[in-house]
Amino acid sequence: MRNDTPSAAVSFNGGRVTSVASAHESAVTDLTDPHARSLNVAVLGMGYVGLPTALALAGAGHAVLGLDVSEQRLADIRDCRVDLVPADLVRLRQAIAQPTFLLSADTTLLSAADVVIVCVPTPIDTYLMPDLSPLAAACRTVVGRARPGQTIVLTSTTYVGTTRDLLVKPLSERGLDVGTDVHVAFSPERIDPGNTKHTQASVPRVVGGVTQRCARRAGALLAGIAANIHVVSSAEAAEMTKLVENTFRAVNIALANEFAEVGRVLGLEVMEVIHAAATKPYGFTPFFPGPGVGGHCIPCDPHYLLWQLRRDRVRTPVVEQAMAAIAQRPLRVVDRVREVLSDNGLPLRGARVLVVGVTYKPGVEDVRESPAIEILSRLRDAGCEADFWDELAPALRLNDGSILKSLSDPVAPDYDLILVHTLHPGTSYDRIAECPTVLDATYRLTNVDHRMVV
Ligand SMILES: NC(=O)c1ccc[n+]([C@@H]2O[C@H](COP(=O)([O-])OP(=O)(O)OC[C@H]3O[C@@H](n4cnc5c(N)ncnc54)[C@H](O)[C@@H]3O)[C@@H](O)[C@H]2O)c1
Structure with a gap:
């Protein structure tokens, strides 16, 4: 471990610190990093998250290599047969016409990348257990192709400690010192597919590095495609940030569904009541009932937390209850x-x-x-x-x-x-x-x- 492990959480925007989360670091520091200039960026996993990320990076002036194990997915992207908001479809047509935007399944190309961004799926199985096989496979590939000077950013939602388990430890075993030879960070993805109001570019991004220099390298790159960067003190803090965000949503959706049941029994329109409660300007965030939850986030992510806590025999009854209710809602x-x-x-x-x-x-x-x-x-x-x-x-x-x-x-x-x-x-x-x-x-x-x- 290098001695540049961060001691405080900071935010920077376009390379400058804009707010400081710890009282003892109040000076505005220039974090502009030469590594944020035009780079070769590889995006591993060109799905709902990886594709828009690759397009944003191309738009920011980087040469982009979009890698995916699925030839079908790559063909669909080349043919623009993909589910994207209209603005991203325009960006895709522009990108694929450029020689600096490459789509491939050939992971040997990874060694040419200055930065590797991992966006592969982290699903759950039919027993609601995390299925880490795609992420483990992707990390094995990245570690196997890593070279000195590279920055690796994990963005898939996962359990706390993944960055260390699947990247830092195997990189060290390969003789690559994280923080000196290679830089590793976790930055959770917050993209909301189909949402044209809160676009990826307009949403702040959390970054946690294995060392402070790792965070700076990752943050400097991501500052070009996000509203601003909030750096936390570790990769683990960034991993848990995502789990907090989505567990918060899961618990509140379960509560909204419960109030729907209450409203039905009491003969009241639950939506009218929630909208009325939402007129309170503080202390209330509206969530709404529905047929259940889907997609790759809310039904899955909190199970990564529950799974890892079971190892330590720790109970989180509120989260457990919410996830059970969510699974039963259909x-x-x-x-x-x-x-x-x-x-x-x-x-x-x-x-x-x-x-x-x-x-x-x-x-x-x-x-x-x-x-x-x-x-x-x-x-x-x-x-x-x-x-x-x-x-x-x-x-x-x-x-x-x-x-x-x-x-x-x-x-x-x-x-x-x-x-x-x-x-x-x-x-x-x-x-x-x-x-x-x-x-x-x-x-x-x-x-x-x-x-x-x-
Ligand atoms: N979809 C969302 O709304 C959303 C939002 C925020 C965060 N996330 C997180 O982002 C991550 C990716 O989600 P997604 O929705 O983009 O998944 P996705 O299934 O749409 O895309 C993942 C892509 O990765 C490819 N892939 C799988 N294994 C690979 C490997 N070893 N090497 C290269 N490519 C590989 C798949 O073929 C697929 O095209 C997940 O951890 C998810 O939780 C998703």
């Missing part, structure tokens, strides 16, 4: 479908149900961990004739591996019940009103007076 939705049909004198078996929208949130094509998968699987397992309609998701893989295709033009009155799961901006949902029984799991459906909520 089952509650299925129960409500059964209850509402039963009130209409119909059993679930044989009933015709249309699920409207299956992506995990509005405006994206991403169906990973979408509650709709569990809901549709359970409905069909129970003998229900369940279809779905989603203009952004042509097909959905159910729990049993079967592929269910989206209907292109469903006829609403043909269904015993329509379950509203996701509402995309720009899509007309007028037809829903033609079905006599509408169950709204989004709590946001308007213009359907007879709709009930989950």
Whole structure:
């Protein structure tokens, strides 16, 4: 370990410290780093996070190598057949026309990189256990190709200590001294795919280095693509920052779902009440109920924390309860479908149900961990004739591996019940009103007076 381990948390913007988190470091220090000039940057993992990151880095003037194990993904990127906000699609078309933007599956090219950014998936398995295999494989590749002078930035959400376990230790075993020969940092990604309001460039970025110099190297690069950089005292602090952010969301979403149940029992519109509470200008952050959570963050990330704490026999009952409630939420939705049909004198078996929208949130094509998968699987397992309609998701893989295709033009009155799961901006949902029984799991459906909520 080098002696430049940081002792205080600092923020800098465009290379200058703008705020200081510790009282004893109050001077504004110039952190401009020559390594933030035009560099060869490799991005490992060109998915929902890696691709926009690579485009931002290219836009900041760096030569970018986008690496992915999936040739299909690389082909889709080359053909611009990818789920990006319109501004990023424009940037992609510009980038792929440049000789300084290279897409490849050849990891031998890594040794030419000045900076390597790791953005590979960190999913959970069917037992809700972290699946570290993609990240471990990616880190093995990076360590194997690392050379003196390189800076390596891990951005995948993961357990506290990953940067040290999967990068620092194996780099040291290879004889590379972290902080001198190579620089290693963790910087959690905060991108919100499909969000045009809070873009990657407009959101501050947290960076924690293994040493202070590591943090400066990583921060200097990332300052070119983020609103500003907040440096924390260690890679571990940065790793935990991401877990705090997403656990906070998970717990609050579980609470919002619970209040939805309270509102139903007490005969109150939960959305009206939450919006009213949100008029309080301090001490309250609104979260809203829904059919469950999906995507690659909220259903997964807190399980990395719970998993690692089990090793130390530490309990976090609030988080555990929230994650259990989140995992069960789609089952509650299925129960409500059964209850509402039963009130209409119909059993679930044989009933015709249309699920409207299956992506995990509005405006994206991403169906990973979408509650709709569990809901549709359970409905069909129970003998229900369940279809779905989603203009952004042509097909959905159910729990049993079967592929269910989206209907292109469903006829609403043909269904015993329509379950509203996701509402995309720009899509007309007028037809829903033609079905006599509408169950709204989004709590946001308007213009359907007879709709009930989950
Ligand atoms: N998607 C989000 O909204 C979001 C937001 C913030 C943070 N994150 C985190 O960012 C990380 C990446 O998430 P994502 O949504 O971009 O995942 P993704 O599945 O969209 O993309 C990951 C890409 O990495 C590739 N890959 C897998 N193993 C690889 C390897 N060994 N070498 C090279 N490429 C490899 C995959 O083929 C895939 O294209 C995760 O840790 C996630 O938790 C995601």
